[in-house]
Each structure stands twice: as structure tokens, then as C-alpha cells.
Amino acid sequence: MKILIPIKRVNDYNVKVRPNQGNTDVDLSNVKMAMNPFCEIAVEEAIRLKEAGKADEIVVVTIGDDKHQEQLRTALALGADRAILVKTDNSVQPLDVAKVLVKVYESESPDLVIMGKVGIDGDHNQTGQMFAALTGLPQATFASEINVDGSKVEVTREIDGGLETLSAEMPAVVTTDLRLNEPRYASLPNIMKAKRKPLEEMDIESLGVVVEQKVTTLKVESPPERQEGVKVETVDQLVDKLKNEAKVI
Amino acid sequence: MRTLVIAEHNGNSLSAATLSVVEAAKKLGRDIDLLVASNSCESVLEAAKSVEGVSKVLNFSHEKFKNEVAEDVAACVMSVSNDYDFFLASSSTSGKNNLPRAAAMLDIQQISEVTDIIDEKTFKKPIYAGSCIATVQSTQAKNAITIRTTSFDKANENGGSAAVEDMSVPETESRKSGFVKNELTVSDRPELTSADIVISGGRGMQNGENFALLEAVAGKLNAAVGASRAAVDSGFVPNDYQVGQTGKSVAPNLYIAVGISGAIQHLAGMKDSKTIVAINKDEEAPIFKVADYGLVGDLFEALPELESKL
Ligand SMILES: Cc1cc2nc3c(=O)[nH]c(=O)nc-3n(C[C@H](O)[C@H](O)[C@H](O)COP(=O)(O)OP(=O)(O)OC[C@H]3O[C@@H](n4cnc5c(N)ncnc54)[C@H](O)[C@@H]3O)c2cc1C
Ligand SMILES: Cc1cc2nc3c(=O)[nH]c(=O)nc-3n(C[C@H](O)[C@H](O)[C@H](O)COP(=O)(O)OP(=O)(O)OC[C@H]3O[C@@H](n4cnc5c(N)ncnc54)[C@H](O)[C@@H]3O)c2cc1C
Numbered sequence: 001m002k003i004l005i006p007i008k009r010v011n012d013y014n015v016k017v018r019p020n021q022g023n024t025d026v027d028l029s030n031v032k033m034a035m036n037p038f039c040e041i042a043v044e045e046a047i048r049l050k051e052a053g054k055a056d057e058i059v060v061v062t063i064g065d066d067k068h069q070e071q072l073r074t075a076l077a078l079g080a081d082r083a084i085l086v087k088t089d090n091s092v093q094p095l096d097v098a099k100v101l102v103k104v105y106e107s108e109s110p111d112l113v114i115m116g117k118v119g120i121d122g123d124h125n126q127t128g129q130m131f132a133a134l135t136g137l138p139q140a141t142f143a144s145e146i147n148v149d150g151s152k153v154e155v156t157r158e159i160d161g162g163l164e165t166l167s168a169e170m171p172a173v174v175t176t177d178l179r180l181n182e183p184r185y186a187s188l189p190n191i192m193k194a195k196r197k198p199l200e201e202m203d204i205e206s207l208g209v210v211v212e213q214k215v216t217t218l219k220v221e222s223p224p225e226r227q228e229g230v231k232v233e234t235v236d237q238l239v240d241k242l243k244n245e246a247k248v249i
Numbered sequence: 250m251r252t253l254v255i256a257e258h259n260g261n262s263l264s265a266a267t268l269s270v271v272e273a274a275k276k277l278g279r280d281i282d283l284l285v286a287s288n289s290c291e292s293v294l295e296a297a298k299s300v301e302g303v304s305k306v307l308n309f310s311h312e313k314f315k316n317e318v319a320e321d322v323a324a325c326v327m328s329v330s331n332d333y334d335f336f337l338a339s340s341s342t343s344g345k346n347n348l349p350r351a352a353a354m355l356d357i358q359q360i361s362e363v364t365d366i367i368d369e370k371t372f373k374k375p376i377y378a379g380s381c382i383a384t385v386q387s388t389q390a391k392n393a394i395t396i397r398t399t400s401f402d403k404a405n406e407n408g409g410s411a412a413v414e415d416m417s418v419p420e421t422e423s424r425k426s427g428f429v430k431n432e433l434t435v436s437d438r439p440e441l442t443s444a445d446i447v448i449s450g451g452r453g454m455q456n457g458e459n460f461a462l463l464e465a466v467a468g469k470l471n472a473a474v475g476a477s478r479a480a481v482d483s484g485f486v487p488n489d490y491q492v493g494q495t496g497k498s499v500a501p502n503l504y505i506a507v508g509i510s511g512a513i514q515h516l517a518g519m520k521d522s523k524t525i526v527a528i529n530k531d532e533e534a535p536i537f538k539v540a541d542y543g544l545v546g547d548l549f550e551a552l553p554e555l556e557s558k559l
Contacts, residue, residue: 016380016513017377019381095353095356095357095358120494121376122376123362123376124359126352126359129349130353131353133354137425139346141345142346144488158488159343161259161434161489162432163433164428164431164432165428167426168427177488178482178495215358215386217386218385219383219384220376221381222382226538228540229541231532232542235544235554238526239555239559242526242542246542248523249470
């Protein structure tokens with residue numbers, strides 16, 4: 001079985017991102033970048049499937065500029081076999097990411113596509129579902145458990161009311177949620193080895209996808225700050241404030 | 250052109266989230282139709298047509314809708330898409346699952362988690378765990394939007410008298426997935442995203458049994474119980490308790506955070522609450538920066554005392 005993992009380069013989740021001076025975009029100039037945490041979970045799951053003898057090849061793909069090689073190398077160091085960089089200097093919105101992934105899917109013919117449920121930057125939560133729609137593949141989003149059984153994959157999903165289990169014929173698209181696994185760290189020898197693993201590059205134009213900015217950003221602002229409140233000394237004071245000042249109980 | 254709202258329900262009642270989406274839809278100034286895909290669910294249809302502001306209820310009834318599969322819902326949307334230039338759902342796990350699938354089939358770049366509708370092409374949405382708010386503009390003729398329900402009021406549940414139109418249910422072209430089972434959390438507490446008061450516990454709770462302390466306070470206040478990611482990851486409570494960037498967004502009148510440090514991802518899901526209380530033994534905890542009332546102390550003493558004084 002072959003697994004395709006689309007990964008995304010985003011800000012390190014510990015960094016608080018701020019608007020730029022002109023409020024035209026976010027300021028990422030000195031921000032530490034990393035692999036999207038949900039994509040790390042996707043890579044980890046693929047490696048576990050390979051370790052369990054259920055998968056034999058893991059291909060990672062990302063769409064972006066040359067700097068995105070870093071995240072591909074990280075994925076290779078973790079255990080992916082091959083990497084593809086679809087090169088573009090423009091920001092690509094989820095629908096176009098999905099269209100590019102369709103091209104990669106067609107040339108790679110994987111049995112399973114595992115991706116993050118959401119990028120922690122744009123907070124869209126769309127790409128997997130869109131990719132599934134465009135390929136006509138079944139989708140199982142927000143996975144907290146994946147069981148591959150022959151030609152089927154059974155996925156437990158985290159939904160608002162609790163958990164739901166779906167079964168899908170492969171090829172299928174699965175997007176990861178937080179509880180799926182705890183990703184490992186790459187070891188130093190594996191980081192060295194990853195440098196020799198194949199990383200193929202192609203231009204987005206060569207895939208015939210026309211990237212459009214169908215949604216443009218007019219302004220990026222900080223949200224209104226909350227005023228820091230007061231400390232109360234006792235539970236009695238707290239109850240009093242809630243009853244008589246805030247009037248919420 | 251009209252606005253189509255995908256209704257959410259549990260097979261029994263219409264979700265409060267849908268009322269907020271209808272209210273948001275009113276800002277687009279079009280006739281609003283509700284798409285209800287259900288297993289001939291009379292109570293949901295009845296509720297749908299009573300929502301103030303709804304013109305028409307599109308009744309897609311079929312046994313397969315007993316459990317919702319994105320492929321089926323997207324096919325319903327596609328079957329009526331010509332009449333609409335706006336497609337709305339809430340940013341619940343259901344809306345997030347269904348709407349992007351339909352949007353891609355319509356070649357629409359969706360706009361997610363909208364918190365404000367400025368005009369029919371211009372929207373506000375949080376990005377980067379709520380640390381920035383982007384104003385975005387669509388250049389598209391048709392748009393698909395998920396609504397962050399905590400940012401909008403609820404449309405009146407009564408006062409509407411929409412016509413119910415029976416629709417022919419489209420075949421889902423070669424659907425390759427199927428429902429296996431549900432393990433829904435049973436609780437007699439109010440629902441987290443629509444409760445007036447929410448009390449959440451974090452890693453400081455130490456284990457699942459100790460959540461009984463929170464439950465006791467919640468009982469007195471008729472509050473919903475939530476949690477941080479750390480508490481869910483540690484198995485103290487089920488996944489559907491998680492509040493935050495990648496869990497649920499809540500904005501109750503009162504939010505009480507207990508044994509929660511206040512990581513940006515947690516704040517992203519609750520900092521729009523009207524009044525915030527933090528109980529934490531570390532006076533430097535970042536949660537105090539957003540709290541209206543902070544109590545520095547041991548939660549194992551504070552919670553029983555709080556319960557006894559309510
Ligand atoms: C200030 C600002 C505002 C923006 N506003 C909007 C907006 O309103 N609408 C809009 O469409 N875009 C917007 N963008 C662009 C957006 O942030 C992303 O560049 C792009 O939309 C991808 O989104 P995502 O990763 O959040 O998608 P998601 O759907 O959240 O991503 C889920 C998964 O898709 C895969 N994936 C995503 N991107 C890639 C990639 N490049 N290569 C490989 N796999 C990938 C990964 O597996 C990822 O985990 C904005 C950007 C900025 C900076
Ligand atoms: C991709 C990603 C997504 C995430 N999404 C979310 C999300 O949606 N929601 C979310 O919550 N987190 C999310 N997180 C995790 C987040 O970064 C924090 O790790 C998490 O919120 C910490 O939970 P906590 O505050 O319960 O635990 P901790 O940070 O460990 O804090 C525990 C607190 O309890 C206090 N405490 C301990 N004992 C006592 C006592 N006896 N009495 C009083 N106080 C006590 C301590 O002082 C401390 O402040 C996400 C992280 C990532 C990387």
C-alpha cells in the first residue's frame with residue numbers, strides 16, 4: 001500500500017503571530033516555521049502503518065517556495081520515503097491546493113491520502129474535503145483512530161457529540177485530529193540519512209493548475225484586547241462579584 | 250438569487266447553531282432557504298419551518314440520512330445549487346465536514362469561521378489561533394461560508410411559517426463510505442456551545458474522577474462542562490469537551506477556567522466570553538491576563554467551597 005501525505009509549512013504553534021505594520025497581512029518575517037502539527041500527526045500515522053507492515057511506501061508533498069524543502073526533509077527524517085515539492089512563490093488557497101493535489105494523486109496513485117484537518121495558520125479546515133470532492137474519493141475527517149483492513153479503512157472521527165466511526169473503500173482521504181497519535185521526533189542519524197532521500201521538484205505551472213486569488217485579504221488586525229481584571233482573595237468575594245457586579249449568576 | 254443554509258440536527262431537534270447561521274444569513278439580504286436532510290424527521294421539519302426569516306424548507310428525506318455522510322449532503326446541495334449564490338453552514342464538525350466538499354464541486358473557495366459579515370463580499374474571520382483578525386473579500390460570484398455561531402445572535406425559533414418543499418433525493422454517485430457506529434457522549438448538562446455558563450477543567454484537575462468537583466458546581470449553575478486539550482489528551486474527559494482553536498468555540502455569559510494555564514490555543518476558543526473567571530494556583534498563569542476575576546489558589550479547596558456557597 002502506498003500513502004500520500006500533503007504537508008504544510010506554518011508558524012511554530014508556540015509563536016503568537018501579529019499583524020504587520022501596515023495591517024495588510026501577518027508579519028512572519030522573524031517567525032520560526034515548522035510543519036503544521038496536524039501534518040506531523042499524518043506523517044506519524046503513515047510511519048506506524050508502515051511499521052505494522054500495512055504500508056510499503058510513504059510519499060510526502062508540499063506546495064510552496066524553496067523554503068518548504070525544510071519541512072519535506074523533516075518528514076523524510078521521520079520516515080517518509082520520497083518527497084515532492086510543487087514550486088510556487090504565491091500563496092495558494094485551499095481549493096487550488098486541492099487541485100494541485102489532484103494532479104499529484106493522479107500521477108502517484110496512492111491507496112490512502114492522509115492529511116491534517118486544519119492548518120493552524122489560516123484555520124480553514126477545507127483542503128482534505130475539497131480534494132476528496134474533486135477526486136470523488138470517500139472522506140473521513142477528524143480522525144482519532146485509523147484501521148486499515150484489506151481494501152477498506154475504518155476511521156473513528158471526533159465530532160461535536162462524541163465519536164463516529166466510518167468505513168471507506170480505499171483509495172480514501174483521511175484528515176487527522178489531535179488524538180490520533182503522538183508524533184515522534186527525528187533522530188540525528190535519520191536526519192543525516194534524510195539528506196540522501198529523493199526530493200523531486202516541479203513547477204506548479206507544469207501541472208496545468210491556474211492559481212487564482214479568489215479571496216483577497218484586505219486587512220489584518222489584532223483582535224480587541226481584553227482588559228485584565230481583578231484578583232479576588234476568597235471564594236466569598238468571587239461569588240459576591242459574580243452576583244452583584246457582573247450579574248451573571 | 251437566494252441563500253441556502255444547511256440545517257443541522259440530531260434526528261430529533263434542530264441545532265441551535267442553525268439559528269445563528271440563519272441570523273447571519275439575514276445580513277446577506279436574500280431569501281433564506283433551509284436544507285434539511287433527514288430520515289423523514291417531522292420534528293426537525295416542524296422546527297425548521299418555524300424559524301423566523303426562513304422562506305422555504307427543502308425537505309430531503311431518505312433512510313440514508315439517519316446518519317450524516319458528507320458525500321450525501323454535498324450531493325443534495327449540488328442538486329439545487331443553480332438557485333443559490335450563497336451556501337452557509339455553521340463551523341461545527343458537521344458544517345466543516347460537509348460544506349468544503351460541496352464548495353469544491355462548485356469551484357468555490359470557501360471562507361471559514363466567519364465572525365462578521367460586512368457586506369455580501371466582505372467578511373471577517375480569525376486566523377492564527379485568533380491572534381489576528383483578517384478582513385477578506387471574495388471575487389467570486391457564488392460563495393460558501395461557515396459561520397462561527399458564537400459571533401451571531403440566534404434567529405427567533407418561532408415566528409416563521411416557511412413552506413416545506415419535498416425534494417427528490419439525488420443518488421450519491423458511487424458513494425464509497427458508510428456509517429459504522431456512534432459513541433455519543435451522554436450528558437444531562439446543557440450543550441457546551443450554547444450554554445449560558447461554562448466551567449472547564451484542565452491538566453490541574455489531575456484525573457477524570459476529580460471532574461466530579463466541576464460537575465457539582467456545574468449542577469448548581471446549570472452550566473456546561475468543558476476542558477482543555479491537555480485534559481482530553483490525558484483521558485480525563487471525552488474529546489467533545491475540548492474548548493479551543495481546534496476544539497469548540499464558546500462565548501457564554503460566564504466562563505470559569507479551573508486548573509487551565511491559558512495557552513493561546515485554549516484562549517482562541519473562549520476569550521469572547523462575557524465574563525471570565527480563572528482559578529489557578531500559579532499567579533503568573535497567562536489565563537489571568539484575560540480573566541475578569543482571578544482566584545489564586547488550590548482548586549481542590551476552591552471548588553467544594555464554591556459549590557457550597559452557590
Ligand atoms: C492573513 C491571511 C488571510 C488569509 N485568508 C484567506 C482566506 O480568507 N481564504 C483563503 O482561502 N485563504 C486565505 N489565506 C491563505 C491561507 O492561509 C493558506 O495559504 C491556504 O489557504 C492553505 O490553507 P490551510 O492550510 O489553512 O488549509 P487547511 O484546509 O486548513 O489545510 C489542511 C491540510 O491541507 C494540506 N495542505 C494545506 N496547504 C498545503 C500546501 N501548501 N501543500 C501541501 N499540503 C497542504 C495539509 O495536509 C494541511 O494539514 C490567507 C492567508 C493569510 C496570510
Ligand atoms: C495544534 C495544536 C492545537 C491545540 N488546540 C488546543 C485546543 O483546541 N484547546 C486547548 O485547550 N489546547 C489546545 N492546544 C494545547 C495548548 O497548547 C496547551 O498545551 C493546553 O491548552 C494546556 O492545557 P492546560 O492549561 O490544561 O494544561 P497546563 O498548561 O499544564 O496547565 C495546567 C494549569 O493548572 C494549574 N494547576 C495545577 N494544579 C492546580 C491546583 N491544584 N489548583 C489550581 N491550579 C492548578 C497550573 O498552575 C497550570 O496553570 C493545542 C496545541 C496544539 C499544538
